Amino acid sequence: MITLDNVTLTFPDGDSRITAVDHVSLSAPAGIVTGITGPSGSGKSSLLAVAATLIRPDSGHVWINDVDAATLTRNEATALRRDEIGIVFQQSNLVPSLTAREQLLVMAELGGGRHRHRDLVRARADELLEAVGLAKHGRKRPAQLSGGQRQRVSIARALVNNPSVLLVDEPTSALDQDRGAEIIDLIARLTHEQSTATMLVTHDLVHRGALDTLVTVVDGTITDTDVPATTQLETAGVQ
Structure with missing residues (x-):
């Protein structure tokens, strides 16, 4: 689980400061996709950057499991991000010279895979390529793959x-739109299967059906939270 507790983030603007995130409290439970939407410049990406430990907030707490990431040193935050946080950016940011499979193997190496048996690391990479529908494309480099x-x-x-x-x-x-819908559905499916706590920023409400919860952010503040009744029951353990 990840929990943002009364988080505020500001940026310098001449002699004053601009508030990007304004006293936001938000939790994303394991196995749930929490969507974050709002107009451009509303603070969505800033909120995600704080959650990712890429930016330290001015105040508040960022709980990742039992660790308050807002109190960590830069090196400690880097280690936490490596071990506990997966990040998917707007652009895929793949290494051009590496195959699809090698992209995963290198990340596993950076994340401590060197301490695991190589067969286990390779099996994990192959498992995930299968899960995202790319089992037959593991030897292809980014230039040989479509955007999706x-x-x-x-x-x-x-x-x-x-x-x-x-x-x-x-x-x-x-x-x-079609490829986008496939990606959102894939993230939702893997979130449920892998039991990750997922926060997903999107401006396109056509994907609402794939999100378990939808939070609207305006001017750095949460203005609305939409949780379907079925999700509330499942989160509470009622099937």
Whole structure:
């Protein structure tokens, strides 16, 4: 689980400061996709950056499991991000010279895979490529893959170290509506299967049906939270 508790983030603007995130409290339970939407400039990406420990908030707490990431040093935050957080950016940001499978193997190495048996690391990479529908494309490099396929590799790469938290920033911005819907559905399915706590920023409400919860952010503040009744019951353990 990831919980933001009364988080505020500001940026300098001349002699004053601009508030990007204004006293936000938000929780994303394991196995649930929490969507974050709102107009451009509303603070969505800033909120995700705080959750990812990429930016330290001015005040408040960022609980990732039992660790308050807002109190960590830069090196400690880097280690927590490596071990517990998977991040999917708007662009796939794949290494051009590496195959799809190698993208995952390198991430596993950076995340401590060197301490695991190589066969286990390779099996995890193959498992995830299968899960995202790319089992037959593992030897292809990014230039040989479509935009949707590259984003699928990015999702698999984010999950290779079994993170407890998955943070996704506008993953469909460069895709057409059909490919975008496939990516959102894939993230939702893997969230449920892998029991990750997922926060997903999107501006496109056509994907609402795939999200368990939808939070609306305006001017850095949560203005609305939409939780379907079925999700409330499942979160409470009622089937």
